[in-house]
Amino acid sequence: MGQLRRALLTPVSEIAWRLPGWPRRLLAEFSLAERGSMVDMLAAAQATPRREMRRKYFLHALDEGRHATIFADRVRALSPGRADRAEAVIEDAGLLQDHGIVGGQTLFERLGELDFLAFVYVAEADAVEQFGVYLDRNLPDAETSASLRAILKDEAFHVSYSRAECERYRKDGKPVDQAIRAVRWRRFKEGWMRFTRDFGEWTSGFWLLVLYFVAVGPFRVLARVETGGWKVVARPGAAGLAAARLEG
Amino acid sequence: MPVYILGISALYHDSAAVLLRDGVVVGAAQEERYSRLKHDASLPVRAVQWLLSDAGITASDLDHLVFYEKPLRKFERILATSVATFPRSWGAFPRQMRSWLGDKLWLRSTLCATFGVRPERVLFCEHHLSHAASAFYASPHAEAAVLAVDGVGEWATTTLWRGSGTTLEPIAEVRWPHSLGMLYSTITAHLGFAVNEGEYKVMGMAAYGQPKFRAEVDQLLRWDASGGYALDLDYFSFHWHPTRSGTPALERLLGPPRFPGAPFTPAAFPGDATPEQVADSQRYADVAASAQAQMEEAMLRLVAHAKAAVGTDALCLAGGVALNSVANRRIAKEGPFAHLWVQPAAGDAGGAMGAALWVWHAVLGNPRGPALSRPDLGRITPVDRAREMLTDLGAKFEVVDDPARSAAADLAAGKVIGWVQGGDEWGPRALGHRSILADPRSAETKDHVNARVKYRELFRPFAPAVTVEAADAWFDIPEAAREPVRWMLATADVRPEKRAAIPAVVHVDGSARVQTVDAGASPLFHRLLSEFGALTGVPIVLNTSFNLKGEPMVSCTVDAMASFHRSGLDLLYVDGFRVERPR
């Protein structure tokens, strides 16, 4: 699994980091992902019934917050004064929801303690592998590599503590391997869902655009932008329950 | 059996929920404080969970759930505007329709499924009626003119109402796309700030400039004989473009827009910027000053119209524009009303409160109750839980018998402290419950807190909090602004002879966005100010929201500890505990 992943990651990274504008974009996405992780880890610190885990989740969250800042600083350093999508991504917390990183239930609430720890272990191990590939190839530049190296030390700690906790659960007879498999399947499924969502958005956007030109255009002659100025309002301000039930 | 009404605002920005029990607000919470996403617009599931559990009820106990908008009218406006601006609206249309047809249009079904409320209990209140109700019913006034001014709701962007007892009678409205809120937001975007987030930064920036672009910004807005206004739509694209709010004509009029995050180095603090950079920054400050002056005068015109049409002594304000504290000061000082009341959550979050109060008073016909008097309507962390959290997180803390006295001593010693006490504040301002506090007597404090504690722009001013008893000795507060300054919603001039004593909280123009604190509404914070006054002779502290750049205000102990660790704060006071900075 690891070798296959690495074999896939290597050429993809070589291409992705060399496309114009992509280093900023990828680093902005990393920053966003780290911020999302910080939110998830803080929520876990708050919700966990295992009090001894609280500090670990909390320190992990602080690391993720620091990483988000490091990546955001690299985005700005790569092209100072330039305002583009990448800049907007790191500034806009609302995009965390669009990315499905957080929102609705927290990851901890959705998974429970064991699956959450398995998720942390798998995600962090994948990140270590991914960053290792970038570092091997010094991608995208020496300064970013130095930042990645610093981050990698923290990620190694995250892998080690989550693995140790999973092992503790295993000793207690809990189905850790099953949880790890479930997490891997979940990550694959979520990746697929993101793809279907993006693909669906693109396709529905296309068809809505076709409808716009075919169906909306002819009605243009009937529509007017409202004029300004005060308009007297005729409808009553107070209403009974029946009127309040109306959606329009 | 008590009657429970849940008000909800969501799906645009700043979602919130408010719970009424027999018409009294028992809790009000903004979703961002729980989800940790600033301006979170999603349905306020976590805020509602907290409200219900705190009240000891479940969804089945709710008599009514009321949403703060009429979604079908909003859909009508979006579709009609797309048709009217065909073919320019081609970029915005697919994403708007996808979002509406796939989700927002079916709100009744979503509300029922999400909150577990039966369909017949789900109600809808018009957006501007929600705003107007949030200002009028929460105010102490039995008769008032009510003005709501924001970006847009369904069709209305500015509405005038006559409030009398439990009724709100609509008088007139200005309709989309003619919108003062969108005009200010367009300038906000032009100045490199995020719309719905950076408007108050424009207000701060304006103080560094002169209204040299007044003639230019006046071309954007026309007034008619009836006191109504219209935008010159040649300069605006917010009603048809997916991301841009101004057209190239606006750039020709005001000059090139500012890049987001570009250094701001006006003549007042040029630093090591080149003369060209200083000139650019000064131009942006002048544009901001011009737009701010225009907004203030526009509000004065609307207020004059409200007085002529309604004629009461009191004016209630709501809508995002009502958060413009500089304009509120001018309304209080120069306007025709003797009393001004502004809803503390004047933006869309406040719509949740207005919608719920509207159901109680206007729909169910119940009499008015007491006015909103306390800011701390959100989540409280029980002391035992806070202690457990601090212990588990490895914090070095001690129990303090008198947090007010202890914090005052630390502030007087020059420490910058995080102050988390009681419930979350309702609205966007930190009012002494989720605040960062510092000694205002040193000019360096401002730069220190901006750069090392909150990591934000150096030009941003800080607000003073003062005991209500000492307020007049330090600030020239217009009589009509007595209520708004309780909620930090109007600026006031710092008395000239006092400015040198509190340089960290005096803005470059000699003003301050002051908060007066009374012992009844915020007893602990009031005592802190009194203790600080006893130690230093200055009953004032620098008060800014306890959050880091791009994040919502902290809510619970864990959030506070995380921000404490990640900022340059010296100490944290959380629910009766004094926490020292980790090494």
Place this chain on the structure above:
Amino acid sequence: MSTQDPASYEPTRVEAWLLRLGTAGALLAMLSRGGRWWMLPLTLLFLIAGVGLLFLQSIHYVAPFIYMVF
């Protein structure tokens, strides 16, 4: 959140679709009451598109394949 409260209302799939049908009807009724009667056919068209969107969202695991078929 309703799962935490056994007495709370959880619409079935059929009830949810009926609620949406009610919303569509309310939208058309609102337009016919107001002055924008000309929006009725356009709105009807987009409501049908909306139903399609909702359907595809409900089966989003295989949505790309269905889009390809179309």
